[in-house]
Amino acid sequence: GQQLNQSPQSMFIQEGEDVSMNCTSSSIFNTWLWYKQDPGEGPVLLIALYKAGELTSNGRLTAQFGITRKDSFLNISASIPSDVGIYFCAGPEAGSYQLTFGKGTKLSVIP
Amino acid sequence: NAGVTQTPKFQVLKTGQSMTLQCAQDMNHEYMSWYRQDPGMGLRLIHYSVGAGITDQGEVPNGYNVSRSTTEDFPLRLLSAAPSQTSVYFCASSYGLTDSPLHFGNGTRLTVT
Numbered sequence: 129g130q131q132l133n134q135s136p137q138s139m140f141i142q143e144g145e146d147v148s149m150n151c152t153s154s155s156i157f158n159t160w161l162w163y164k165q166d167p168g169e170g171p172v173l174l175i176a177l178y179k180a181g182e183l184t185s186n187g188r189l190t191a192q193f194g195i196t197r198k199d200s201f202l203n204i205s206a207s208i209p210s211d212v213g214i215y216f217c218a219g220p221e222a223g224s225y226q227l228t229f230g231k232g233t234k235l236s237v238i239p
Numbered sequence: 240n241a242g243v244t245q246t247p248k249f250q251v252l253k254t255g256q257s258m259t260l261q262c263a264q265d266m267n268h269e270y271m272s273w274y275r276q277d278p279g280m281g282l283r284l285i286h287y288s289v290g291a292g293i294t295d296q297g298e299v300p301n302g303y304n305v306s307r308s309t310t311e312d313f314p315l316r317l318l319s320a321a322p323s324q325t326s327v328y329f330c331a332s333s334y335g336l337t338d339s340p341l342h343f344g345n346g347t348r349l350t351v352t
Contacts, residue, residue, distance in 0.1 A: 134281075137279075161341075163341075168345070168346075169343075169345055169346075170243075170329050170331070170343025170344055170345055170346055171282070171329075171341075171343050172340075172343070173340035173341065176340070216281060216282065218282075225270065225287055225289055225295070226284055226287065226297055226298070227272070227284065227341065228284070228298075229274075229281045229282040229283075230281055231279060231280060231281035232281050
């Protein structure tokens, strides 16, 4: 199946700093999804992207669908302690019902 | 709404034992799936179903069986547990795969000794 390369693997940042993470694929995606997992819970959808070049915001979160359709970026502005968790990118393999997840970016926020 | 309910929350098995992880959703979702989450590996798809009576294999299906006799339930069966199946298991459901969010349960933490 497809593989999604997500980076960085982990981040330690000061409260108030901006955060940027990205996801790349060797093949083209038609949809990019970003999920967040809080400790001890299942992932929750943050942002969905459906068109190349699309830039979508959800509060302090902004995500972009790369022009090449092989990458996506997630930015978090002015981080706060509740941003702590694991962020996953995900996308469906073309023509299938299989949703592939990246390995995640673990975010720690230092107050 | 309960959403996606997984039981049990925790389970310890001995090698060779069998068990069923339960998953139920009350949102009338057609699509349901099972993932396992291991440190550094992200979420890997085990099996999925696009409707009652229809199931298919994901990335890591070996050692697991599923069935979908109703829209609401999607149990995952471990036939003969192995230490390599120690993991956190998540069930998820949605109306579709990309045009609606995947709703996850809170997971089952399984340890096989």
